[in-house]
Amino acid sequence: MTTTGEEDTAARGGPLWWSRRRSAAFDLSLGFVSAVECAVEGVPFARAAGVPVAVGVVFGALAGSVLVGRRKWPIAVVLVAIAITPAQMGYLMGIVGLYTLAASELPRRIIASLAGMQLVGTLIVTFVRVRQSMDQGRLTIGDWFIPFAAITASLGLTAPPLLLGMYVGARRRLMESLRERADSLERELQLLAERAEERAEWARGEERTRIAREMHDVVAHRVSLMVVHAAALQAVARKDPEKAVRNAVLVGDMGRQALTELREMLGVLRSGGPGARAASAPLSAVAAAVVEEGEGPCxxxxxxxxxxxxxxxxxxxxxxxxxxxxxxxxxxxxxxxxxxxxxxxxxxxxxxxxxxxxxxxxxxxxxxxxxxxxxxxxxxxxxxxxxxxxxxxxxxxxxxxxxxxxxxxxxxxxxxxxxxxxx
Missing domain, CATH: 3.30.565.10 (Histidine kinase-like ATPase, C-terminal domain)
Structure with a gap:
C-alpha cells in the first residue's frame, strides 16, 4: 500500500536521526551483530599482532558498533570497514555499509570511489592471505587459485551490495517522485473541484437571473397594460358602457396572451419539447428553448x-x-x-x-x-x-x-x- 507524503511524514517519530522506531531498532540490532562479529574476529587478530586478546575484542566491538550510524554517516561506516579489512574484520559492516552508501543520495563519484577502495582493499587482503596459506602448506592448489580467489572474494563482497543499494535507491527516489506527484495531483484535483463548485454556483445564479428576466419580459408588460385598462374600465364603467366593454375585451385578450406565453415557458421548464433540451438542462438553456420552440417576439x-x-x-x-x-x-x-x-x-x-x-x-x-x-x-x-x-x-x-x-x-x-x- 502506497502512502501519500503527508501520511508518510505523520508516520515518522523515531529517536535521534531515525525517521521511525523500527528503523532505529533494526540498525541497533545490526550494530550489535556487527560488534559481536568483530569482537570474535578480534581474537585471532590480537594473537597475530601480539597484543592482549581483550584489546582485540574491545577494538573489534568498538569498530563493529559503528554500523549503528550507517543511515546518518554512511561514508564513515565504509571508511571504517576499509580500515579494518587488513585485520580480517567487519565483513558484515562492509557489506551493509556499502549497500547503505549506494542507496543514499550522495554523488555517484563518491560512491564509486569508496566502492573502488573497498574492492581494492578486499582484493589485496584476500590475495595476501591466500598466498600465505599456500606458502604455509595449508592449501595445495595451483598458483592460479590465488588471483581467482582474490578476485572472486572481492567482487562477491563488493558488487552485490553495491548493485542492490543502487537499485533500492533508484526505486526509493522513484516512489518519492510518484508520491509527490500524487500529492500534487490531489491538490490540483481539490482546487479544480473547488473552482468547479464556484463556477457551478455562479452559473446557477446567472441562470436564475436569466429565467427571472425572461419571466419578467413575458408577464410585466401585459400585466401592466391589464392594470391600466382595469383602472380605465373602473373609471368609465357607468359613464360609457361601450368603452368599458372594449376595455374589458382588451383586458381579457391581454390576459390570455400572458397565459399563453407563461404556458410555453412552464412547458419547457417541466419537460422540454421538440427541438428544445430536456427539463434536466441548465436553466440558461430553458430561456433559449422557449425562443426556439415558440415564435417569440420580433x-x-x-x-x-x-x-x-x-x-x-x-x-x-x-x-x-x-x-x-x-x-x-x-x-x-x-x-x-x-x-x-x-x-x-x-x-x-x-x-x-x-x-x-x-x-x-x-x-x-x-x-x-x-x-x-x-x-x-x-x-x-x-x-x-x-x-x-x-x-x-x-x-x-x-x-x-x-x-x-x-x-x-x-x-x-x-x-x-x-x-x-x-x-
Missing amino acids: LEELEELVGQSAAAGMVVELSVEGEVRAYAREVEQTAYRVVQEALTNVHKHAAGAKTRVRLAHRVAEIAMQVENGAPPEVGSVGLPSGGNGLVGMRERVVALGGVFVSGPTESGGFRVSAVIPAS
Whole structure:
C-alpha cells in the first residue's frame, strides 16, 4: 500500500536521526551483530599482532558498533570497514555499509570511489592471505587459485551490495517522485473541484437571473397594460358602457396572451419539447428553448406593441428610419424587449406622458430609442416596480455586443437608447 507524503511524514517519530522506531531498532540490532562479529574476529587478530586478546575484542566491538550510524554517516561506516579489512574484520559492516552508501543520495563519484577502495582493499587482503596459506602448506592448489580467489572474494563482497543499494535507491527516489506527484495531483484535483463548485454556483445564479428576466419580459408588460385598462374600465364603467366593454375585451385578450406565453415557458421548464433540451438542462438553456420552440417576439410585432399601449390611453408615436430588413432571432427579440420594457416603465412611472418610439435600421446595426415627456401630476395607477427592468435591458444589449444608455431628460422625462450590432 502506497502512502501519500503527508501520511508518510505523520508516520515518522523515531529517536535521534531515525525517521521511525523500527528503523532505529533494526540498525541497533545490526550494530550489535556487527560488534559481536568483530569482537570474535578480534581474537585471532590480537594473537597475530601480539597484543592482549581483550584489546582485540574491545577494538573489534568498538569498530563493529559503528554500523549503528550507517543511515546518518554512511561514508564513515565504509571508511571504517576499509580500515579494518587488513585485520580480517567487519565483513558484515562492509557489506551493509556499502549497500547503505549506494542507496543514499550522495554523488555517484563518491560512491564509486569508496566502492573502488573497498574492492581494492578486499582484493589485496584476500590475495595476501591466500598466498600465505599456500606458502604455509595449508592449501595445495595451483598458483592460479590465488588471483581467482582474490578476485572472486572481492567482487562477491563488493558488487552485490553495491548493485542492490543502487537499485533500492533508484526505486526509493522513484516512489518519492510518484508520491509527490500524487500529492500534487490531489491538490490540483481539490482546487479544480473547488473552482468547479464556484463556477457551478455562479452559473446557477446567472441562470436564475436569466429565467427571472425572461419571466419578467413575458408577464410585466401585459400585466401592466391589464392594470391600466382595469383602472380605465373602473373609471368609465357607468359613464360609457361601450368603452368599458372594449376595455374589458382588451383586458381579457391581454390576459390570455400572458397565459399563453407563461404556458410555453412552464412547458419547457417541466419537460422540454421538440427541438428544445430536456427539463434536466441548465436553466440558461430553458430561456433559449422557449425562443426556439415558440415564435417569440420580433420587430414585425413592434407596431402591435405600440398599439396596445395606445389603446391603454398612452399618447405614443412610432417612427421607423432606414430600410426594414430581417435580423437574427436574438437581435430582433432583444430590440423588441427593450422597447417593451421601456413602454412598461412609462405605464408604471409616467402614466399619461407623451412617448415617442424611434427605430433606425442602419448598415451594420439597429438602434432604438424610447423617450417620454414629463409625467402629469395625476393619472398614475400606482403600479409596483421590481427595480430590475433597466438592469435586464442593459444585460440583454451588452450580451450581444451593443451599447445601452438610459437616464432622465432635461424636460423632466426619461430616455432609453440602445444600439445592437446587426450580426
